[in-house]
Amino acid sequence: MRLCGIRSRFTTVNAASKRLRTVFVVVPCIFMIAMLLLPALNGLLLSFDHHGPSLANYRILFDDSMFWRALGNNLLVPFGSVIVEFVLGLALALMLTARRSRSALIETAAILPFAIPEIVILTLARYIFLPRGYLNGALAMAGMHALPWLSPRSPLATFTVILVDAWHVTPVVMLMLMAGLQTIPDELYEAARLDGAGTFATFWFVTIPMLMPAIVGALILRGIDALRIFSTVLVLTGPEGVPVLSTYSYSLWDDAQKPHEAMAASMILALMVTMIGVGGLLAARRFSRDDGARA
């Protein structure tokens, strides 16, 4: 991200204000590093400690079938949830920025799921998707069969987790895409209309290319967040139902009392997030440079 607005014409730069500025950067950054990064590094060290330095903690993980399920789900669920968020978020953003159908009521309703605390959304989702919950009640009313939405180890439960995860954060994707849509100049749409382009041609050849930076940004940010999925799984299915790395690590620590194995599992997740995050950022930078060259 690049922030602009630095003013170098500050003529009174002097030792005193420079010193203050140094303090102002160093104190908050040290605080964040000490509270978040250093514990994580300590965890990294401890993950290699099994009565003395060894790889035993990781070896134990690799022999555990639950670990491989968690790893698989940790790729599948975020992927699915980002796709659902993106499709829904884009549809909503397009609808809410279209001149004819702008509506404050619908916009507020669309943002609402994000304003609700995550844990409340999950509590609600649990009551909706339970075997004798509201969704199955509605299905029964419509004369259809009840479905085991949350039954452990089922593909349907994975699907439910994806859906609920997307429900909470779709508004974020929508807001990011709306911000992107508002930067597209009206002249482009007018030119497309004069050239005889229809709704779908305009969408495909004007909106999507112009929206690309916002799309890439939204996908990277949401992708990184989605990989850290934890509470959705914990509340809906419990750590064993649709295990992901965070819940797997949590149950190793909390139920099995194996802190070092738990840290090893969480380090694998951290490695995954870092790789995907840095890869995404590099791809985005490359993308924006190509874009700049073309313009």
Place this chain on the structure above:
Amino acid sequence: MNIRSRALAAARFALSAFVIVAAVLPLYLLAKQSVTPELETFAWPPHWTPHHLTLAHFISVFEVNELRSAVLRSLGVAAVSAAIATLLGAMLAHAMARSSIAQRIGLSTVSGIRLLPMIAVAIPLGIILATVGIYDSPSGIGLAIVHAAIAIPTAALTLYAAFAAIPLEIEEAAWIDGASPIRIFLTIDLPMARASIATALILCFILSWDEFGFALLVQQTNRTLPPLLYYYTVFGNVGPASALALLMMIPAVCVVVALGPALRGTLTAGSSR
């Protein structure tokens, strides 16, 4: 009207209806559960309207010790962490708005921190807090400090634009009048950014109020609201859980409805979990 635009209109209508149902119906059901006896909530087929009304669940929130102390603890943790995060975030934002080196350091720290998964920090942090003696403390001070650290990026990004917008001529005038840099910051920059400071405080408060993962791991027995709600939900105390969930929503929903579109930029900039 041709077929294509009619299809678009239909899609638009369907999407609007879906959005409203997805936002309103679950909240209605939650509100219904919070005022009906638990037996009725477990009825099959589920009741869509309350048959009996009761305020017992809300009363229990204020009478049951565990619930009341969780509400107070959540309020305290959120207030303390918002104050610390806004202060430190203001310092960082001010430096970032005045120097490009500070900006680079600040942005790389913030984005590096964002890559850390909660679980990779929380387990070793719990061990560290335990050795310092503030793990699972009744006041929740350990959690408040952690929440402050998570919320600094949100506060800094909210305040950055406000500090960047202050005309340097004002600071220069104060400098010529003999004010020290720290005095300029305290008596000129902070008051001029007060609207953004209020926004930052509110956003950081809500971030802490809603936070689940660290709260679950750091406050194992002296719980704040989100983990308590989790246990109530999973172990089947539907009534109190619903009442608690409804109360938990109040701060966040107030803010979004009141500030609405004004928050758009900052909400997306600061969102993380």
